[in-house]
Every structure is written in C-alpha cells, then in structure tokens.
Amino acid sequence: MGGSSPCASCKLLRRRCAKDCIFAPYFPPDDPHKFAIVHKVFGASNISKMLQELPIQQRADAVSSLVYEANARVRDPVYGCVGAISYLQNQVSELQMQLAVAQTEILCIQMQQQESALPTQMHQDHKSFLLLPTNDNIDSISQYLNLASSSTVMQDPAPLKIESLWT
Structure with missing residues (x-):
C-alpha cells in the first residue's frame, strides 16, 4: 500500500502499512469492520500465519471463510x-x-x-x-x-x- 491510506488491519493495529502487507489485498481501508471481527476472534498473528501458508490464489476464499466464521463465533462462541x-x-x-x-x-x-x-x-x-x-x-x-x-x-x-x- 505504502503512499495511500493503510489497510484496515494496519489501521486497527496502528502500524505502518508496508508495500508487501499480507493483509492489504484482503482488508481494504474502506471496510474496517471486516478485519476487526476476524482479529477479535482469531488474532492478527494467526491470520497472518494462515494466509502465509496458503497459495495466493486461495487466500481471498480463506479470508471470506474467516470473516464468515468470525461473525458466527461472535453470535455463538461455542459452536460458531x-x-x-x-x-x-x-x-x-x-x-x-x-x-x-x-x-x-x-x-x-x-x-x-x-x-x-x-x-x-x-x-x-x-x-x-x-x-x-x-x-x-x-x-x-x-x-x-x-x-x-x-x-x-x-x-x-x-x-x-x-x-x-x-x-
């Protein structure tokens, strides 16, 4: 990202958004709730590890699944x-x-x-x-x-x- 506004994750974590930020493609700055809910349930470091272990072409689907499960976990913490x-x-x-x-x-x-x-x-x-x-x-x-x-x-x-x- 670099010059423009930081991605939602870097903004929430109050850090500088690097050019190669793993979160930037999946958590745009105009949708901060998306990262906030995933971060609340899974934690930023776990999300980062999960994304790094996946091929790039599967990461968007993984983020969608994480967002879905995080929303379900907020509603039902035991069963999601x-x-x-x-x-x-x-x-x-x-x-x-x-x-x-x-x-x-x-x-x-x-x-x-x-x-x-x-x-x-x-x-x-x-x-x-x-x-x-x-x-x-x-x-x-x-x-x-x-x-x-x-x-x-x-x-x-x-x-x-x-x-x-x-x-």
Missing part, C-alpha cells in the same frame, strides 16, 4: 457456524417429516375417495382380494405419523435467529 448448520439441518429434517406426513395424508384421502367410488358389490365379491383401508385404519395411520413426527424430530424450544454472517 457449525451451530447454524446444525440448526438448519434440524429444520430440514423437521420439514421432511412434515412433508412425509402430508403426503401420507393425501394418499389416505385418495384411498378413501377410491373406496367410496367403488361399487358395493366389489367389496362383497369373495373372489376379489382387494384390500382397502377402513376409516379406522386411516385414522390410526394418521395418528401414528403425527406421533412419529412429534417424537423423532427434536424441537428447539428457543429457535436460533438466523442472520447474515457476511456483514
């Missing part, structure tokens, strides 16, 4: 972005269960409609092995699926508020 990922995976599982229940209910309704549309003599024909669910069976299936969906999916009593971590 893994906590957000776990929360979202639980949401997907819960929604998949709800979808399966809804699809089963649709199937049951369709089977009820088919049963009511069949002529009564077909039900009484002993040569036919057509087994259709009764209303009692359909209710039991529905109750079982409702019980399964409520007991197998962990409900989070205080849902995590998902916000953008890319600030």
Whole structure:
C-alpha cells in the first residue's frame, strides 16, 4: 500500500502499512469492520500465519471463510457456524417429516375417495382380494405419523435467529 491510506488491519493495529502487507489485498481501508471481527476472534498473528501458508490464489476464499466464521463465533462462541448448520439441518429434517406426513395424508384421502367410488358389490365379491383401508385404519395411520413426527424430530424450544454472517 505504502503512499495511500493503510489497510484496515494496519489501521486497527496502528502500524505502518508496508508495500508487501499480507493483509492489504484482503482488508481494504474502506471496510474496517471486516478485519476487526476476524482479529477479535482469531488474532492478527494467526491470520497472518494462515494466509502465509496458503497459495495466493486461495487466500481471498480463506479470508471470506474467516470473516464468515468470525461473525458466527461472535453470535455463538461455542459452536460458531457449525451451530447454524446444525440448526438448519434440524429444520430440514423437521420439514421432511412434515412433508412425509402430508403426503401420507393425501394418499389416505385418495384411498378413501377410491373406496367410496367403488361399487358395493366389489367389496362383497369373495373372489376379489382387494384390500382397502377402513376409516379406522386411516385414522390410526394418521395418528401414528403425527406421533412419529412429534417424537423423532427434536424441537428447539428457543429457535436460533438466523442472520447474515457476511456483514
């Protein structure tokens, strides 16, 4: 950087920004929060070591990942972005269960409609092995699926508020 204003890291650390500053390409002076959050979580020397160990073409992606994880760590110091990922995976599982229940209910309704549309003599024909669910069976299936969906999916009593971590 040299002659112009120092990069965000050198400005925060109150040092002169050298021409070959490892932070300058990734922490521009117009975005000081980006370095501040990463520095707060990982420390300047650790960031410097990480960047030096990477090929230049991978450093920008590494900085993006560090910023993302640092923002997640500020929100959840124990789990970071893994906590957000776990929360979202639980949401997907819960929604998949709800979808399966809804699809089963649709199937049951369709089977009820088919049963009511069949002529009564077909039900009484002993040569036919057509087994259709009764209303009692359909209710039991529905109750079982409702019980399964409520007991197998962990409900989070205080849902995590998902916000953008890319600030």
